Amino acid sequence: MLDSSLDEVWVRALRAGYLGCVRPLLFTMHGGDPEKIHGQLISTLGHLPESLMGVVRWALDRDKDPVELAGIHFPGRVGVAAGLDKDGVAAAAWAPLGFGFAELGTVTAHAQPGNPRPRLFRLIRSRAIINRMGFNNNGAESLAAKLAGAQVARGNNALGCPVGVSIGKTKRIPLEQAVPDYLFSLETLAPYADYLAINVSSPNTPGLRSLQGRRQLEELTGALVSRARELDPHHPLPIFVKLAPDLPIGELDELLGVCEDAGVSGLVATNTTLERGGLAPEDQHLAVQAGGLSGAPLTALALQRVRWIAGHTKLPIMGVGGIMSPNDAQAMFDAGARLVQLYTGFIFEGPALVAGINSLCRPDRLRVTQ
Numbered sequence: 001m002l003d004s005s006l007d008e009v010w011v012r013a014l015r016a017g018y019l020g021c022v023r024p025l026l027f028t029m030h031g032g033d034p035e036k037i038h039g040q041l042i043s044t045l046g047h048l049p050e051s052l053m054g055v056v057r058w059a060l061d062r063d064k065d066p067v068e069l070a071g072i073h074f075p076g077r078v079g080v081a082a083g084l085d086k087d088g089v090a091a092a093a094w095a096p097l098g099f100g101f102a103e104l105g106t107v108t109a110h111a112q113p114g115n116p117r118p119r120l121f122r123l124i125r126s127r128a129i130i131n132r133m134g135f136n137n138n139g140a141e142s143l144a145a146k147l148a149g150a151q152v153a154r155g156n157n158a159l160g161c162p163v164g165v166s167i168g169k170t171k172r173i174p175l176e177q178a179v180p181d182y183l184f185s186l187e188t189l190a191p192y193a194d195y196l197a198i199n200v201s202s203p204n205t206p207g208l209r210s211l212q213g214r215r216q217l218e219e220l221t222g223a224l225v226s227r228a229r230e231l232d233p234h235h236p237l238p239i240f241v242k243l244a245p246d247l248p249i250g251e252l253d254e255l256l257g258v259c260e261d262a263g264v265s266g267l268v269a270t271n272t273t274l275e276r277g278g279l280a281p282e283d284q285h286l287a288v289q290a291g292g293l294s295g296a297p298l299t300a301l302a303l304q305r306v307r308w309i310a311g312h313t314k315l316p317i318m319g320v321g322g323i324m325s326p327n328d329a330q331a332m333f334d335a336g337a338r339l340v341q342l343y344t345g346f347i348f349e350g351p352a353l354v355a356g357i358n359s360l361c362r363p364d365r366l367r368v369t370q
Contacts, residue, residue, distance in 0.1 A: 007063060007359035011326075011352050014060075018350030027122070034129070035120040038347075045090035045097075057096035060351050061160075063359040064100055069316050069338055070238040070265035072162050072194050076100020078329065078357045081320050081341035082166035082197065082242070086137045088146045095160030098354040102159070103268075103341060104143060105166035106199045109184040111139035112171055115204065121289050122347075125280035127324055128298075129344050131272070132204045132291030135168045140185040147192040154194055154237070162194035166242065168202060175207050178216075179223045186224055190237050198224060201244035201271040203292045209244060214254050217241075221262035238265035245270035245301050245321060249308065256313045266316040268341070269309055270302045273321075295344035298322035303331055310336025324349060326356040333363040 030036035048056070064076030079101035080094050086105055094102040114136025121130040137143075143165065152158045167185040169178050186196060198220065200211035211220060221241060228236040241259050243252070259267065272292025279287055279297060302321025310317055319337030323329050324345045332340050345353050 011356040011359055014355055015349065015352035018352055022350060023348070027124070033118075034122045035117065038120065042085055042090045045093040048093060053093070053096050056093075060098040060355055061096050062098070063355075064098070065358070065362055066100075067338060070195060070240075071235065072101075072238065074100045074339060075161055076358055077333075077339050077361075077363075078354055079103060079161075079164075079318070079339060079341045080346075081343040082106050082199065083131070083133070084343045084346065088143050091147070091152075091163065092150065092159050097351055098358055099161060100358075101162040101164060101194075101339070103164040103166055103197060105137065105197075106135050106168040106202065107137045107140050107143050107165060107185060107189075108135050108168050108170040109140055109181045109188075110170045110172070111142065112136065119291070121286050121291075123279060123283035123286055123295070125282040126278065126295065126297055127344070127348050128279070128283070128293060128295030129347070130286060130289050130291045130293050132289070134171065134204045135202065140167070140188040144188050144192055147189075152192050154190070154192060163192070164195045164197055164240075165189050165193040166197040166199045168199040169205060169208055169211070171205050175210065175216075178211060179220055182220060182224060183227055186227055186237070187231070190228070190231050193237065195238040195240055195265065196224075196228075197240040197242050197268050199242050199271070201242050203244070203272065203274050212244065212247065212251070212255060214258055217255055217258045218262065221259060221264055225263045240264065240266045240268050240318065242268035242271055243305075243309075245273045245298065245305050246275065252305070252309070253312060256309065256315070259315060260313060264315065266318065266338075267309060267313070268318045268320060269306050269337075270298075270321045273298050273301060275301065294321065295348070296322055296324050299324065299328055303328075303335055306332055306337050307335035323353075323357075325353070326360045329357040330361045333361060338363070 082103045088104045115134035173181045276287040299322030306319045316338045318339045319332035320341035
């Protein structure tokens with residue numbers, strides 16, 4: 001364990017304030033509707049006045065551990081996971097909140113409404129979320145315009161941290177036309193994104209996970225990496241692949257070879273799971289809801305997958321899934337992740353989780369206190 005320090009005291013105070021005051025209010029807004037609350041949170045963060053943003057930056061944007069990865073300078077190792085800010089509404093808020101990078105999206109080539117509501121379920125006792133959002137987003141062109149309006153360009157750090165974008169398949173596009181669909185998003189966002197993550201692992205678009213098949217992934221990664229090199233032969237846009245935690249080890253091993261052969265820059269491990277283990281008794285009635293499960297029940301599985309992947313490839317890994325405490329993040333670093341991403345942990349633990357990872361976690365440290 002690390003010794004007690006001012007950093008740890010500050011993190012504990014932040015956490016107590018969020019859990020004691022902010023989260024109870026947040027979780028009861030809009031009659032407790034998780035999707036409406038999420039939309040309100042992102043909108044509020046996206047409209048913070050600059051004066052307040054400065055205070056947030058002073059309080060939270062500290063103690064980050066920079067790293068160079070895939071040709072990108074990351075000022076910190078903890079980032080925003082895809083799904084938290086699909087359309088970049090709060091893009092300018094993530095760096096002041098202490099994040100070292102933000103992965104926006106998932107966006108698709110064409111705007112789409114996503115699946116019917118309700119489609120987001122909060123499992124409070126389990127510290128988990130089930131979602132079947134279905135890539136609801138305003139489309140790649142809308143996000144590109146928003147980033148351009150904020151003077152964001154690849155590598156210019158206009159928002160204080162690198163901006164990644166997760167891209168997925170438009171639901172109405174047949175699987176056999178997936179490659180041109182993804183290519184449109186790449187070409188549209190390449191001038192603005194510092195990296196792209198290929199989302200082929202969401203369980204909420206019919207057939208999407210079939211793109212993790214060897215032949216399909218070879219075709220898709222080959223086309224995207226090749227196009228990125230054509231657009232910028234000297235500094236191709238880094239391409240990451242986001243994998244599901246539910247893949248059997250044999251298939252996962254095969255896909256790592258595909259990613260290496262294609263020349264992708266790294267992996268995002270993992271996405272949400274279709275498993276329903278680890279739920280508290282009070283939340284068992286929600287286990288029947290379709291969609292991907294994230295949060296504390298995913299912690300062990302995601303960590304297991306990251307550890308296995310790190311032992312079987314030299315590709316850098318962004319670890320994501322069930323990171324609910326600094327200890328969870330440290331375990332991801334110890335397992336071989338170079339960066340970590342938050343979504344559900346940020347919802348349940350607030351900015352204190354970001355501050356705690358920044359202050360207390362390093363790849364070369366042993367276990368940390370919560």
